[in-house]
Amino acid sequence: xxxxxxxxxxxxxxxxxxxxxxxxxxxxxxxxxxxxxxxxxxxxxxxxxxxxxxxxxxxxxxxxxxxxxxxxxxxxxxxxxxxxxxxxxxxxxxxxxxxxxxxxxxxxxxxxxxxxxxxxxxxxxxxxxxxxxxxxxxxxxxxxxxxxxxxxxxxxxxxxxxxxxxxxxxxxxxxxxxxxxxxxxxxxxxxxxxxxxxxxxxxxxxxxxxxxxxxxxxxxxxxxxxxxxxxxxxxxxxxxxxxxxxxxxxx
Numbered sequence: 151x152x153x154x155x156x157x158x159x160x161x162x163x164x165x166x167x168x169x170x171x172x173x174x175x176x177x178x179x180x181x182x183x184x185x186x187x188x189x190x191x192x193x194x195x196x197x198x199x200x201x202x203x204x205x206x207x208x209x210x211x212x213x214x215x216x217x218x219x220x221x222x223x224x225x226x227x228x229x230x231x232x233x234x235x236x237x238x239x240x241x242x243x244x245x246x247x248x249x250x251x252x253x254x255x256x257x258x259x260x261x262x263x264x265x266x267x268x269x270x271x272x273x274x275x276x277x278x279x280x281x282x283x284x285x286x287x288x289x290x291x292x293x294x295x296x297x298x299x300x301x302x303x304x305x306x307x308x309x310x311x312x313x314x315x316x317x318x319x320x321x322x323x324x325x326x327x328x329x330x331x332x333x334x335x336x337x338x339x340x341x342x343x344x345x346x347x348x349x350x351x352x353x354x355x356x357x358x359x360x361x362x363x364x365x366x367x368x369x370x371x372x373x374x375x376x377x378x379x380x381x382x383x384x385x386x387x388x389x390x391x392x393x394x395x396x397x398x399x400x401x
Contacts, residue, residue, distance in 0.1 A: 153381050155182035160233035160380070161224050162186060163211050163268060166193040168337045169286055170237035172369030173376045178204065180377060182233070185224040187211065211238055212259040217267035225275055232281045233380045234272050238264035239286060239306075241341055243299035254301050261287075261305035266312060273325070282326035282388075284376050285313055289331045289393055293401045306331075310391045317389030326388040328379050333395025336366040362397025 160177045164170040166188035178184045184204040188194045191208045198206040205227050209220040224231060239261045244253045265285050276283065290298045291306025313329045320327050334357065336342045345353050358364050375394055378384055393399055 151378075151383065153180045153377055153383075155180040155381070158232040159183040159224070159228040159230055160185065160235060161221070161231050161268075161272070162235040162237055163220075163264065164188055164238035164286075165235075166190055166197050167339060169332070169335060169369045169372050170235070171197060172337075172373040173235055173237060173286075174201075174204070176370070176373035176377050177233070177235075177380065183228055185228065185231075187220055211268050212264045214267045214270070217264075217271040221268070221271040221275065230279045231272050231275045232279045234268060234276060234281065234283045235286070235376060235380075236265040236268050236283065237286045239288075241288065241290070241299060241302045243302045246297070246300050249299075249301045257299070257301035257305045258308070261302060262308050262312070265309060269316065269320075269327070273320075273323075276320075276325045277323040280324040282380055282384075283320075283328070284379050285309060285327070285329040286372065287313075287329045287331045287391065289333050289395050289399050292331055292391065292393060293399050295399075313391060314389050321388055326385070328384075328387060328389070329391045330372055330375055330379070331391050331393045331395070332367060332372050333361065333393070333398045334366050335369060335372065337369050342366055360398050361395070365396060367394065367396055 160182050162170050162174045165174045165186045174184050186198055186206040189210045194206045198204050207220045207223045209216040211217040243257055287309050288306045290303040291310045317327050
């Protein structure tokens, strides 16, 4: 399967590290022009130096005005947006049963508003380019995962409902939207790196018991699916949540 993203532009939020950065690298490898985004200027500037022709825009896309500014600056540089990847999110939250109002708001801001803000801000440009959107979610939004933070899981479930619901009005404007629901993904600074450092034996036992493939996933696993969903090979695919978890969920 040969992908051709020549002449295409992609804006990837949350792309200074982890899954977002791997997605940026995968799309760039396919000759896509890349716009990187995160809240951390120093991290973003350092990451952007790894790309020959990428741009970067610092901004907190959990804030509607910042999301609009990020989109505006990317359009000013590239003239359009063909692909929007919403990769801002965090699963680091309160233990189940210890949530409070502040934590509920923080989790929904990071894991839902960061996407809805960007879709709203980029919608007109995506309509002009007949573009598409890929949202990075979690299997925690698909079924109850033992020990997973409740506020995080609820926010991701809401994201799935949003993707499925908004796919019809966006589809009428020739915009596709899909979500990817990763399972346990290992990368530098991830929750799973921390868990392995603290108790490798328990992690390996859990993975062998619950994950059919018996291993943790990688950011590259997610990035490869993003490339497919953003390509013309998936031009009849929209409103779908794609689990990629090594065979963990059972529903």
